[in-house]
Amino acid sequence: MARKAAIIGGGVIGGGWAARFLLNGWDVAVFDPDPQAERKISEVLANARASLPALSDIPMPSEGVLSFAGTITEAVEGADYVQESVSERLELKHRVFAQIQQSAPNVLIGSSTSGFKPSELQERAANPGSIFVAHPFNPVYLLPLAEVVPSPRNPPEAVERAKDILRDIGMFPLHVRKEIDAHIADRFLEAVWREALWLVKDGIATTEEIDEAIRMGFGLRWGQMGLFETYRVAGGEAGMKHFMAQFGPCLQWPWTKLTDVPEFNDGLVDLIAGQSDAQSGHHTIRELERIRDSNLIGFLRALKDRNWGAGKVLRAHDDKRKAALHAEGKIGDGAPLVMAHLRVLPGWIDYNGHMTESRYLFAGSETCDNFLRLIGADMDYVAGGHSYYTAESHVMHLDEAKLGDALTGTVQVLGADEKRLHLFLSILKDGAPVATVEQILLHVDMKAGKSCPAAPEVLAKLMPIAEAHKALPRPEAVGRHVGQRKS
Template identity: 80%
Template sequence: MARKASIIGGGVIGGGWAARFLLNGWDVSVFDPDPQAERKIGEVLANARRSLPALSDVPMPAEGRLSFAASIAESVEGADYIQESVSERLPLKHRVFAEIQAVAKGVPIGSSTSGFKPSELQEGAADPSTIFVSHPFNPVYLLPLSEIVPSPKSDLQIIENAKEILREIGMFPLHVRKEIDAHIADRFLEAVWREALWLVKDGIATTEEIDEAIRMGFGLRWGQMGLFETYRVAGGEAGMKHFMAQFGPCLQWPWTKLTDVPEFTEELVDLIAGQSDEQSGKYTIRELERIRDQNLIGFLRALKDRNWGAGKVLLDHDKRRRASFHETGKTGEGAPLVMAEMQVLPGWIDYNGHMTESRYLFASSETSDAFLRLIGADMDYVANGHSYYTAETHIMHLGEAKLGDRLTGTLQVLHADEKRLHVFIRILRGDEVVASLEQMLLHVDMKAGRTCPAAPEVLAKLLPIAEAHGSLPRPAAAGRFVGQRK
């Protein structure tokens, strides 16, 4: 039987909590007096269904059952976990907790509050030990962090149980050891926000320029290494102590509106350097640099896939390089067209130390995509509703590409007409063919969902190439069936 989560307050945050629990197999009951709550939750849930499963490499559990309660008492009845996400008004939260605890005894009650301390939430409660802060970040169904903040009155076993529940739904519960206004993360956000407002007010930067400074620079580092580990690497081989000695004095400079800073002493340096050694000392600086670099590659490629932020810069750079790589009007007389240059990256390697099977298909896609761009069937063409769809692929693995190998993708047109494109792709390491792929592509009207003739301007580029390639020797592997002997 599925466990039940009760969500009190169905706004953006409450809706995110509902989606996170539902998609991880929990039944969810929502209470929100807003007559639009069901619609709003439905819209958040639709987004979550499209995105959260993409983070998982194993099948998601069967989705739980969503219901909307007419009262708080109905919502929390039989709940195993309760999350309060009502407006940031302390008297309102106190009334909600009182109604919850009139029905639900001993059940963990997390609050999404970004500002109130748990001791403030617990004031006047029938059982303060079950109430604590569980502060998430939007979108709750994707971002894993939830700050778990207890008070001295909290039941530590309830806190541990709540943390385990959050881990089970894919979140990262960060146990905040001492309660403090705004917890941990929002204090950083407030400091950055305040400084950003001054920069705008004083005419130093626009909001766009500030955002670019973050997403093109340190935001990428913070996303995978945080603050102290980033600065540890910046300290070079001497680590955090050297960084503190080099940059610590600037805390006394009047750079910032945030002038209330701790006194810079040897004791403070030793404290932070010691904690940094404990945090990261098992790695050398060189190892941390490699970890950092590989993480950044992952982030940047993800951004590139979405043409967003720093990824757009990479895409624009690729576009310029492709323009210089391919000659205008090239038809490939005398040889297949060279369409792609690649290198085997660490993420392309399987457990045997060879390029993994999926990456041969990726290399083929890079080659065929470059060819489609050459004939004018590019992303603008796709945006107008037409595309070439791959209908069949036959791959032969002829060699073993390894880390660092430079690969070339060539394409030979075997046949082309108004609707069909039959190609033979070779993936080469130097002169050695490590894989060949034979593909049939069909030209499709995407809106109608059926084949149709390609645009005249595409055919005007494609057909001369097909004619030029007609004089090339037909590859021996073309037309082979799986398992056919050499």
């Protein structure tokens, strides 16, 4: 049975939360008195459906059921988790929490607040220990960070349960250990924002020039290494101590105006807004969102390929869902064995809009790798000095795959002995093959650089599969040479 999340407040952030939960298989009930809430959330969902699946290398779970509630009580009925994303007015949040806890006194309530401390949110609450800060970043459906800020009134087990829920939907819960106004990330952003306002007000730089300085320079470094790791590298071989010694004195120089704020008046607003309109006004907000999401997918995919930064969160989420698929019998079942679930990603597409040639072989490789892990020839086995090497492959391209298509990889063992493994891999779309890959693999002693018998524990798993597969029909494509006519 699907779990249920209640989203109270359906603006940009609330809509992002709804999309994140919904696309990860949760049922979602939204309450927002805005008559345009349903339209706005549908537009956010459209962006999320076009982008979030592109970060996963296995199919997303079945989408949950979205509903719009007429009252807060209706929204939170039966909810396993509640995310509050109403306007940043403390008295409004207090009223919302009171209404939630009238009908669901013990449900976990995360607040998207960017500024209030949890102890402020908990004031006069019937059950303060269930209210905490879960502050995300826009777009919530793509960016993994959620600052989880408890107060001393939150039981540790409740905080851990909240973090597990956030991990379940692919987020990175950053546990903020001490309450502080604006938490961690927004305090940092506020300092950068304040300095940027001064640079524009003083006529030193335009909004576009400041944005170029960020996106052409340090912003690219921050996206993968953050602040301190970036400066550690800048210190060279001597590391952070050298950097601090070299650049520390500049902290005494009167460069910044961080202790002062430019007067916030109509003149400053018009100056900033006018420059921003000139910079980006030729795009609609929805167009900018789609541009942003497409670029974020590219950045995040690159980090995922390297298992670095936010990419580690994506990898871990995939691994968790792969384990669940194994446990449910959805990987490694059937004959041939179902060994991979893949989705055609933006980087897999060629100039014709179809999956590019190399990715058919990649899909086969992923399928084969999962089979090798199934029989125990995994990374630990490779670390021990032995591996299966592909000696020969024959790929047949049978049909087209396009962006977003869900693919399934299956394995049929055609033959196996102590040293050799003969596989036939099928890459299926809607049950029909788009490609097949016939492979011969040799078991190799990597240190000696020559073939050798596989370990007994690997053969103990492999040989029963090979024996069972002898009863399967032999695929027509087996043994075909390149260019051979179909009979």
